[in-house]
Amino acid sequence: MYGTYGPPSDAATRAAALKEYGLEATEEKHYARGEDNLGVTLYRMKDPSGAYGEYTFLLKSEVHAQPAKIGDNAVISDAHALIQYGNFVLDVSGDFVKSAELDLRALVTAIAPRADHGPLPTLPQRLPEKGRVEHTDLYVLGPKVLGDSLPVLPFDWLGFSDDAEAVLARYRVRGDEFTFLLVDYPTPQVASRKLKELQEKYNANTASPKDGLPQIFATRQLTTLAIAVGARDKTEAAVLLNQIHTDAEVTWNEPSFSVTEPSMVAMVVGAFIGTGIICVFAMISSLAFGGARLLIKRALPGKVFDRSSEVQILQLGLSSKPINAEDFYSLGGSSGK
Numbered sequence: 001m002y003g004t005y006g007p008p009s010d011a012a013t014r015a016a017a018l019k020e021y022g023l024e025a026t027e028e029k030h031y032a033r034g035e036d037n038l039g040v041t042l043y044r045m046k047d048p049s050g051a052y053g054e055y056t057f058l059l060k061s062e063v064h065a066q067p068a069k070i071g072d073n074a075v076i077s078d079a080h081a082l083i084q085y086g087n088f089v090l091d092v093s094g095d096f097v098k099s100a101e102l103d104l105r106a107l108v109t110a111i112a113p114r115a116d117h118g119p120l121p122t123l124p125q126r127l128p129e130k131g132r133v134e135h136t137d138l139y140v141l142g143p144k145v146l147g148d149s150l151p152v153l154p155f156d157w158l159g160f161s162d163d164a165e166a167v168l169a170r171y172r173v174r175g176d177e178f179t180f181l182l183v184d185y186p187t188p189q190v191a192s193r194k195l196k197e198l199q200e201k202y203n204a205n206t207a208s209p210k211d212g213l214p215q216i217f218a219t220r221q222l223t224t225l226a227i228a229v230g231a232r233d234k235t236e237a238a239v240l241l242n243q244i245h246t247d248a249e250v251t252w253n254e255p256s257f258s259v260t261e262p263s264m265v266a267m268v269v270g271a272f273i274g275t276g277i278i279c280v281f282a283m284i285s286s287l288a289f290g291g292a293r294l295l296i297k298r299a300l301p302g303k304v305f306d307r308s309s310e311v312q313i314l315q316l317g318l319s320s321k322p323i324n325a326e327d328f329y330s331l332g333g334s335s336g337k
Helices: 011-021 048-059 101-114 143-149 188-201 234-241 264-299
Strands: 023-033 036-045 073-076 080-085 088-094 138-140 165-173 176-184 216-221 224-229
Touching (some): 011 023, 011 048, 011 143, 036 101, 048 073, 048 138, 080 101, 143 165, 165 234, 176 188, 188 224, 224 234
Antiparallel strands (some): 023 036, 080 088, 165 176, 176 224
8 A cells, every 4th residue: 555654664765765855964862750761862963944853753653642832843642752942853762651741842842952943844734634634744855765755766766966855644535545646846947847757757646557557637826736646536636636725825827028139230220310300409508598597697687697796717827817797797888997
């Protein structure tokens, strides 16, 4: 059965998962209270997205765990607890885990100053709620984790090399169980190319899947692919595929414009025409200013332009003859000399 969930298969798979999720360091501590013992493993990941992925990977084995309000995400069972806080994951096991919630909160408080409080991935929030099997969510950032939980193909068939991220879960629809994935890509073009590849190479969305492969149905919403693996038919898969929507829209058929440079002849002619227009404008402006000046001088003699008694001339002293302001502002002997 494709996509059967269970504990991580072996140590090698665990190590591969830690690598894909971006492990930076691991610390282990043991605590004792009387005859009770508590073991804590702290994983420091490169960012909160990697920590959330590791948390969901370890969560596969927590069938009987109950959600707890500790950190960003947490579950507790009688002898085990998983806590994700920022870029940290706490894996706690022991005899008194269920009754040690206050101690677990103290552990989270102790690591809080060192935690990276960046945003968590939003893709898991888009998974449909109805029909989801509890504790089967898995956030995936690499092909090895995907292959361990959903052994459809032994290589990177979803395109994690193209910076994809994915989340998957098991669903019960009309009495049947199958795996449902959401895969997000950087651009709509990459998502469109991957959907076409699924259709051509693996016979997605057809009644005859590739030999040895489960039935695959897929649809695209902008940058996201919704994929149902192992559904009985297209109608069953559509129960989940049709629930994936986005409020954003992209228009692919907007008109395009091409810019071309004019010919050299057109540029030269345009330069001459532009220069001529500027010269004509300068000439008209000069005539207008000169005419207005003459009219004002005749209408208001000595009051606007010809005010020799109120104007001083700066002299450079290049000749012995002093400059008289009346030489510039006299009106044909009106000075009385």
